[in-house]
Amino acid sequence: MEIDFLVTVLLSSLSSAAILLIAAMGLAVVFGLMGVINLAHSEFLMMGAYAALTITKAGVPYLLSIPIAVAITMAIGAVVEILIISRLYGRLFDTMLATWGLSMVLLQLAVLLFGTATPSINLPQFNISIGDYQLAGYPLILIGVAVIMLILIYLLMTKTTYGMQARASIQEPEMAQAIGIESSRVNTFTFALGCGLAGFAGAVLLPIIPATPSMGMAFAVKSFLAVVVAGPVALTGTALTAIGLGGGASITASLLTSVAGEVFFFIITAVLLWRYPMGISAKWRRKL
Amino acid sequence: MSFSKKIHQSSGLIFPAVAVIMALALSTIMDPYLAFIATSWVIFGLLGLSLDIVWGRGGFLSLGQTAFYGLGGYFGSVVAINLAPITGNSLIWALPAGAIFGAIAAGLLGYIIFYARMGALQSTILSYTFTLLLWSVTQSFKMNIGEASISGDSGLSNIPGIILGFDPQAQTLNPNTSFAVVVIISAIIYFITRWLMRSHFGRIIDCIRIDHEKTELLGYDVRKFKLANFVFSGAVAGLAGALFALWSNFLNPSIFSVQEALLIPIYVLVGGLGTLAGPFVGALVIGALSFFLGTEAGGQTTLILGIILIILVLFFKNGLLGTLNALWQKYLPDPNEATRNSGAVQIDANVLQHILKDAEKQAGPAKSLVSTSLFKQFGGIIPVNKVSRNFQPGQPYSLIGPNGAGKSSFLKTCIGMYLPEEGHIYLGDVEISQMRIFDRVKNGMGVKNQKPQVFGELTVINNLWTAAFSQTRSNAKALEISHKILTMLGLSAHANVQASALSHGQQQWLDIGVVLCLAPRVVLLDEPAAGMTNEETRELSLLIRTLARHTTVVVVEHDMEFVRTLEGHVTVLHQGEVFAEGDIQTLRADDRVLDIYLGRRNHV
Amino acid sequence: MKTYILKRIALSLMIFFAGSSYAQVKIGAIYDITGDLNIFGLQQINGLNLAVEDINAKGGVLGEKIKVVTYDTQSALNKYTQFAKTAVLRDGLDAIFAGLTSSSREAMRPIFRRANMPYFYSTIYEGGACDKQTFITGPTASQQLKPLIQWAIKKYGPKIYIMAPDYNFGTISASWINEYAKQFGGEVVGEDFLALTVTDYSPTIQKIQRSKPDFVVALPVGPSQVGFIEQFAAAGLKENTPIVSSNYSTGNEQVLLSPSAGKGIIASHVYFMSLNTPENKAFLTRWFDKYGKTDAISPEAVTVWNAVHLWAKAVEKAGTTDHTAVIKALESGDLHFTGPNGLVTMEAGSHHTRQNVYIAEGNDHYGFNIIKTFPNAAPNYESQVCDLIANPKLAKHFTPSTK
Structure with missing residues (x-):
């Protein structure tokens, strides 16, 4: 097999993994730090994309629209946490059902607000050549974005007061209470952060994924699987599963057929869950 | 015992029986289209029941129920399409075939989940993955089996309706009679389930849900019980799928879709988790609601359903039957009252x-309990380092x-919660070092x-x-x-x-x-x-x-x-x-x- | 006494569920108005309501105003069966307009057959549905692919890469492309079928580069079509390897796609908003008046519009709304209507429509420039296998033997 083909396959598979990781990160943070599975994650991703699209259309540069989209989704996330999630702590499956209801509501609201087909915009694109093959440049940039995202979240969790409080709240909840950490405020922020990360994903994926009300759904299922297979050490674990599952599926699809790639994803998920029944990171000693 | 209390104790028997009698009486006079629609609600209730068995009783939220339902439906249909023309009656083929296939599928999935001792969330997600995988691969799955032709997303058609008569010329029942038949079948399954859940088996299933570890410490192989319960629920789901196929005369892969899978927990929650009769109430309420909204809500159906779901989870955690039960219990004497302030224990x-x-x-x-050079290691930590002990009675x-x-x-190493890397443990003459708890x-x-x-x-x-x-x-x-x-x-x-x-x-x-x-x-x-x-x-x-x-x-x-x-x-x-x-x-x-x-x- | 109470209960239930049943002419619409398929469902229902409004404004049919009963299937399959039965058993409709996916059509078709109710299906689909009560105003796969493949081989060269969704529309379309390639001197150099859950198109894009086709036929629908083209264009491949499609624009993909990526995409379809005919101009004015100015009117909206008008013509021709008479009028062979997309003729034997197929090129403002018209394109395959005049009892879904 030609070397240039292999290099392109590897590079683009890495970018596929990065895209999955970006889409799953918010979910991983919320699951890792609060033990909550947010089934409305895909709708927060969609809201991020619509926010960025609307703001860019209003004349704001695309790069600037991303932080605004993050802020908007964070604010909505905070409201959702206070109104719904905070009443359901410790009830994992109830939270899942409530957020599923929320996702139905948000989806329909988006249809009402934006219609089913919102005109998209030109966003900067470039490409690179490797031998006989051409690759889109933007998905390659996303590899870097994913790495920077991971580093920033790691720093946020280890170097800031919030991060320490958040980790204390999950590792030693009673102790955290005793030393005066207001876990409800920490949780509100954590959930908002997760929603903001979903919004970020929607905004940065906008150049390659069109904004539609149901756009998040395609990512949601695989993101959930990646996060759950990752297990309790959500950040590092999800980074690994995103590369393994997302990248592996992409390579399989390149070498065989698209259907084989999908089947690879689901089968490997099942095998991993079988071998690591509590997630691959269940026995790790690190906590992030 | 007061009259009210007596009724309360057997409410799971009396009320469903009354509902069945009422439904049968209504079936003779109700409008045919209403009978037809209501039949599907009863079938969804049956599917909900299959989830309540594993979730409400067994404590495992399975999102694989629609997979067993769909597989049972497909398999039951294929058998019925080929064999019903010979006998007339379609139920004797479709229902057992659906139930068996559903049970087999649940057995395979359950074996992986329970014997790998998967976590709760992981189990739920694996069952979901199973459903998704089926959804994905059945889109282009084509196969001809005798007279039945499964053709990808175009589905499987020409499924016979509900036929009772044993005669090749026997006609499909009209909607009203079909409704009555489905009600009777569902009632039979419900009463069998209720009996099973009140039997010794059901009590142990309850124990497993309440405290999985303790049940194992009492000497029960919890994996076996969970698997058996799951297989039973798979059979119920498969049977419901076969009934659905006979009802709609058509099946296609969207039966495995995400929406279908997530709808079932809603039926159960709305009716009341663990109540067994609740899913039927839930399916009726949600079915009627989404039917009503589908014709009257001017395109806001999902919006309204989503809001209802959130409100239910937040404020009516126990569902309709659970809330009713709680209200009723307020007016019953509290059997635990006397105990609250009783004295200390004295051993005789x-x-x-x-x-x-x-x-x-x-x-x-x-x-005796003997350990020889018992060794257990976690990473760099060695909590049990070459411990040899000999414990004797006396x-x-x-x-x-x-x-x-x-x-x-x-x-914990003696109990079996940890398995030692080296050394041996003997219980009497038996080596138990690697034995299950x-x-x-x-x-x-x-x-x-x-x-x-x-x-x-x-x-x-x-x-x-x-x-x-x-x-x-x-x-x-x-x-x-x-x-x-x-x-x-x-x-x-x-x-x-x-x-x-x-x-x-x-x-x-x-x-x-x-x-x-x-x-x-x-x-x-x-x-x-x-x-x-x-x-x-x-x-x-x-x-x-x-x-x-x-x-x-x-x-x-x-x-x-x-x-x-x-x-x-x-x-x-x-x-x-x-x-x-x-x-x-x-x-x-x-x-x-x-x-x-x-x-x-x-x-x- | 007891039966009296039961009857009262049953009666009140019936009143609860039954709408008014007094209007003279009633048609039903069963579409996905909510849920994730409503990208298509809303177009269909809007097209239908607009057509009814149009007919009613001109005096209705047989002097009666048409009333529409709408059922929202919420993008869930079991609701199709349910509402189809409701339409048949409860609402006593004169005709039904329903369905998007092939599975929804296959679920409902037998129900309308048993009720002998004229049923209109108006989506682009894989073709081959053959049933006395079913009338199809959307194009079939072969109907649009034949001119497209012929045109593209001539224009770009013989080597074809097929990228299609892994369900019947995709696999059957692929088999047609293979056949037309043979017929017009082309060659299929690669095929990739995409599972429903795919979000990652880079593997396909590399395989396309590897097999060096002269052009790519891309057949996914909606956002996955857009995602693919966006990434294909971003890799800079669009300039050298053109993309053609027989279903692009069905879900208004040209609007969702960024303008620069959309420029130059070749689509074949029975309707484009940029058609310059008086009928289309009138249609657009009506649409904009009712629903507001938009770039997104999909062919589905127009094929539904045509279906309603064809049915109204058939009723007028029959002089009654009686089902058998209307079906007879519909399959008279000379029933036709000039819609926004030109002349549409209902074929007697196949119950499919002859209509114009256009080849158009995407521009950089969410629209198309028409570059070639194939007037009165026939549904060849369906005409060949399905003759409901000779075999009125035929009820089948024909599929070419796929490889």
């Missing part, structure tokens, strides 16, 4: 002697040591953990019965044993009270009684005196000393004073190793032991 040593002798007759002489053995000395790890219990091990582990929703007597039944496998014998132990504990007055109504101390005693019901030949107790009053501690000390005369007893304890009253052999563990041993007086005089307890330098 004579009765205890008697019980222990009986146990010896039943389970044979006491067994006197209680205590394990002491400062925090992190490896006492609990050693105990429940097998060790069957071989005569009894374990009491630090916190009281009782099944709060079960009555006191049923807590004891569950343990006794595990060893005797006989209802009569189990009842006899549990009543004896109930008397010994002085809890007879509270036999039919829920265990959760007992005080903390009473629950500790009940838990000890539960362990005694197992007629254990070796008893392991983890900090049994924790949280007990002085008076209770004295009683406990007496009990342990009596117990040690008939069985091998090992106690892990913090409380030196309590260890002293046991008057037995003491082992001091330190950093995973045996540090010192002897009787308590000798050890108390040993400076090295004081050093490690006080954290003095030269030995730490």
Whole structure:
């Protein structure tokens, strides 16, 4: 097999993994730090994309629209946490059902607000050549974005007061209470952060994924699987599963057929869950 | 017993029976289209019931129910398409075929989930993955089986309707009669399920949901019970799928879709989780609602359904039937009332002697517990380092040591919660080093953990019965044993009270009684005196000393004073190793032991 | 007494569920108005309501105003069966307009057959549905692919890469492309079928580069079509390897796609908003008046519009709304209507429509420039296998033997 083909396959598979990781990160943070599975994650991703699209259309540069989209989704996330999630702590499956209801509501609201087909915009694109093959440049940039995202979240969790409080709240909840950490405020922020990360994903994926009300759904299922297979050490674990599952599926699809790639994803998920029944990171000693 | 209370106790029998009779009466006069639509709601209720069996009773939220439902539907249809033309009647082919196929699929998936001991969330997600995988691959799955042709997303058509007559010329039933038939079939499945869930099997399934670990410590192979329950639910789902296929005359892969999978938990939640009848109520309410909204809501159906779902989860956690039940119970006398403020437990040593002798007759002489060079490692930490011990009946053995000395790890390795890397454990003549927990219990091990582990929703007597039944496998014998132990504990007055109504101390005693019901030949107790009053501690000390005369007893304890009253052999563990041993007086005089307890330098 | 109470209960239930049943002419619409398929469903229902409004404004049919009963299937399959039965058993409709996916059509078709109710299906689909009561105003796969493949081989060269969704529309379309390639001197150099859950198109893009086709036929629908083209264009491949499609624009993909990526995409379809005919101009004015100015009117909206008008013509021709008479009028062979997309003729035997197929090129403002018209394109395959005049009892879904 030609070397240039292999290099392109590897590079683009890495970018596929990065895209999955970006889409799953918010979910991983919320699951890792609060033990909550947010089934409305895909709708927060969609809201991020619509926010960025609307703001860019209003004349704001695309790069600037991303932080605004993050802020908007964070604010909505905070409201959702206070109104719904905070009443359901410790009830994992109830939270899942409530957020599923929320996702139905948000989806329909988006249809009402934006219609089913919102005109998209030109966003900067470039490409690179490797031998006989051409690759889109933007998905390659996303590899870097994913790495920077991971580093920033790691720093946020280890170097800031919030991060320490958040980790204390999950590792030693009673102790955290005793030393005066207001876990409800920490949780509100954590959930908002997760929603903001979903919004970020929607905004940065906008150049390659069109904004539609149901756009998040395609990512949601695989993101959930990646996060759950990752297990309790959500950040590092999800980074690994995103590369393994997302990248592996992409390579399989390149070498065989698209259907084989999908089947690879689901089968490997099942095998991993079988071998690591509590997630691959269940026995790790690190906590992030 | 008041009339209201009597009705309440058999409400799961009376109300569904009344509903069935009403439905049958209505079926003769209702509008055909309403009969047709309502038939699908009953079928969805049946599917909901299959989830309630695994989720409400078994405690596992399976998102694979629609997979079994779809597989059962497809398989049942294929069989019915080919064979129904010969006999006329389509039910005798479709229903058993659907149920069997659903059961097989659930068996395969359940085997992976339960035998790998998957976490709750992971189990749910794996079942979801299974459904998604089916959804994805069936889109282009094409196959001709006799007269039936499965053609990808175009689905499988020409499925016969519900036909009762045994005659190749027999006609499909009209909507009203079909409705009546589906109601009767569902009622039969419901009553079978209710009977099963109230049987011994159902009680153990309840125990597993309430406390998985404790159930295994009572000697039950929880994996087997969970799998059996899941297979049963798969059969119900598969049968519902076959009925659905006969109802709609058409199936396609969207039966495996995400939306379908998530709709089933909603039926169950709306009706009331764990109520068995609830899913039928839920399916009726949601079905009628989305039908009504679909024609009247002007395109806002999903918006309204989403809001309803959120409100339900937030404010009506127990669903419609659960909320009704809670209201009703407010007006019933509280059976737990008398127990709330009752006095302390007193052990009758004579009765205890008697019980222990009986146990010896039943389970044979006491067994020793021997460990040789037992070694357990977690990464760089070695909590159990070449520990060799020989515990014999006659006197209680205590394990002491400062925090992190490896006492609990050693105990957990003996129980089977940890499996050792090296060394051996023998229970009597049997090597148990790599044995599962429940097998060790069957071989005569009894374990009491630090916190009281009782099944709060079960009555006191049923807590004891569950343990006794595990060893005797006989209802009569189990009842006899549990009543004896109930008397010994002085809890007879509270036999039919829920265990959760007992005080903390009473629950500790009940838990000890539960362990005694197992007629254990070796008893392991983890900090049994924790949280007990002085008076209770004295009683406990007496009990342990009596117990040690008939069985091998090992106690892990913090409380030196309590260890002293046991008057037995003491082992001091330190950093995973045996540090010192002897009787308590000798050890108390040993400076090295004081050093490690006080954290003095030269030995730490 | 007891039966009296039961009857009262049953009666009140019936009143609860039954709408008014007094209007003279009633048609039903069963579409996905909510849920994730409403990208298409809303277009269909809007097209239908607009057509009814148009007919009613001109005096209705047989002098009666048409009333529409709408059912929202919420993008869930079991609701199709349910509402189809409701339409048949409860609402006593004169005709039914329903369905998007092939599975929804296959679920409902037998129900309308048994009720002998004229049923209109108006989506682009894989072709081959053959049933006395079913009338199809959307194009079939072969109907649009034949001119497209012929045109593209001539224009770009013989080597074809097929990228299609892994369900019937995709696999059957692929088999047609293979056949037309043979017929017009082309060659299929690669095929990739995409599972429903695919979000990652880079593997396909590399395989396309590897097999060096002269052009790519891209057949996914909606956002996955857009995602693919966006990434294909971003890799800079669009300039050298053109993309052609027989279903692009069905879900208004040209609007969702960024303008620069959309420029130059070749689509073949029975309707484009930029058609310059008086009928289309009138249609657009009506649409904009009712629903507001938009760039997104998909062919589905127009094929539904045509279906309603064809049915109204058939009723007028029959002089009654009686089902059998209307079906007879529909299959008279000369029933036709000039819609926004030109002349549409209902074929007697196949119950499919002859209509114009246009080849258009995407521009950089969410629209198309028409570059070639194939007037009165026939549904060849369906005409060949399905003759409901000769075999009125035929009820089948024909599929070419796929490889």
